[in-house]
Amino acid sequence: MAHSLSAKKRIRQNIRSRAVNRWRKRSYREAIKEYHELILHGSVEQCEAKLTEIYKVLDQTASTSAMHKKTASRYKGRLAVKLNKKKAA
Secondary structure, three states: OOOOHHHHHHHHHHHHHHHHHHHHHHHHHHHHHHHHHHHHHOOHHHHHHHHHHHHHHHHHHHOOOOOOHHHHHHHHHHHHHHHHHHHHO
């Protein structure tokens, strides 16, 4: 257990930042799940619109400490490949 005031404050800050980071990760993961459903059952136009939304969410998450920018780039590339396969089919 923390004894000093600064250590107690750090615990409070960690709790808040963990909650925010979990919210950010949950938001992009839910968006990606919706995108996968659209890839299976939706039209190409719907998929393109959803992909731009996901790009925004990933870029916003990558601008914080919740995700590295190269991780966001990797997600975006893989999602774009799925859209291109749907367009080709």
